[in-house]
Amino acid sequence: MSPRTWPVPVDRRRFLGGLAGGAAALGLSACGVSESGDGEDKGGDKAASTRRIKTDNGSITVPEQPKRVVATVNYDALMLLDLGLVPVGVPDGTAQRALMPAASYAKLKDVETIGAPGVPNAQAVARLEPDLIVDQFYKDKTAPLSKIAPVAFYDWGHSGALWHEQIAKMAEAVNRKDRLTSARRKYESRVKEVRRTYAKQIEQSTWAVLSGGPSGKFYLGSPLLTVLRELGLKIGKGTPKGDAGFTEKSYEELDVLDDCTVLLYVGQFDGSTPPTTKELLxxxxxxxxxxxxxxxxxxxxxxxxxxxxxxxGAVDEIEAVLKKL
Structure with missing residues (x-):
């Protein structure tokens, strides 16, 4: 599958793992540490003091204020950016103009790469002299990297956790809860604003989120469902009840969308559409x-x-749709 396409999720584990895998949709390329003037840490001496944190691979000792963090999956990199920290290493295929906002791409495009997603190159990681390594999908593959630096593993594939729960764990690992609180409050304020402004449109509409799949299949579901539900939007009957699951359907089952008045499907930041979704359309x-x-x-x-x-960004896009209803 092309790194510019979205994954083909048959369940939550495969979907999220696919995105983390680089050859999937957030296929997040890469090479040198990015430069920017907005206050992110770019590296420096390793922290002298340490603290203990709980992770899904046990209690580990990490620097009090990590500065040189290696992200072993794409989602890690995006979460770290939200916390004001540019990673010093990312998997191959992490920075893609089509798959992330321009600001995120600018910060990640020159970051050194550490090998294919799920297959980190220990020598490449060691050369970066990290003081912390973070992971959400490849526990067995990243565990040996603990000889280089502490590995904070937070299992996203099996835990049933939602994205905002995962980024909270990441904030604990890098000791940036204040940045997380700031980002969360900004988001919550925006959600309240949209709910208030478009209360009528929200009440009168029913939504679904989907992506194309291979061999005449499509998939209902996305981490985006969390945002839709927080906006108070009614979700169509065919969509999984939780925000973490995905339902596989055939084209012959497209009538499951008949109760929906609004459909959102996978787009990309360059205006293109993944091939599987293009076939669906x-x-x-x-x-x-x-x-x-x-x-x-x-x-x-x-x-x-x-x-x-x-x-x-999703709230902005949804607001643009609400204006048309």
Whole structure:
């Protein structure tokens, strides 16, 4: 699968693991530590003092204020940016113009790479002299890296945790809870504003989020559901009840969307559409779906929400749709 396409999720583990895998949608490339003037730490001497934190691989000792952090999956990198920290190392295929906001791409495009997602190169990691390594998917692969620096592992694939719970754990690992609080408050304020301004449109609409799949399949569900529900939007009956699951459907089951008045499907930041979703949009059965016929099916760039900056972007895109209702 091209690194510019979205993953093909048959369940939550496969979906999230796919995004983390670089050849999937947030396929987050990379090489040198990025430069910017907005206050992020870029490195420096390792912290002299330490503290103990709880992770899914046990209690570990980490620097009091980590500065040189290696992200072993794409989501880690995006979360660290939200916390004001540019990682010193990321997996191959992390910075993609089509798959992230320009500001995130600018910060990640020159960061050194450490090997393919799920297959970190220990020598490449060691050369970066990290004081902390973070991971959410590849416990067995990243555990040996603890000989280089502490590894904070927070299992996203099996835990059932939502994105905002995962970034809270990341904030604890890098000791940046204040940055997390600031980002969360900004997001919550924006959600309240949109709920108040578009209360009528929210009340009268029913939404679904989907992506195309292979062999005549499509998938209902996305981490974006958390944002939709916090905005008070009603979700269509065919979508998984929780915010973490995904339902596989065939094109012949597109009528499951008939109760929806608004559909959001995977878009990309360069305006393109992943091939599998493009196939879905060209299908004659898709064109018969009521929301599609009514002109209320829209691409959304911030489909793979993993952090508050992505969630804020999603709110902006959803607001633009609400204005049309």
């Amino acid at each position: 060209a299908n004659k059965l898709w064109k018969r779906v009521p929301a599609v016929r009514a002109g209320h099916a829209y691409p959304i760039k911030h489909y793979g929400v993993a952090c508050y900056s992505f969630a804020l």
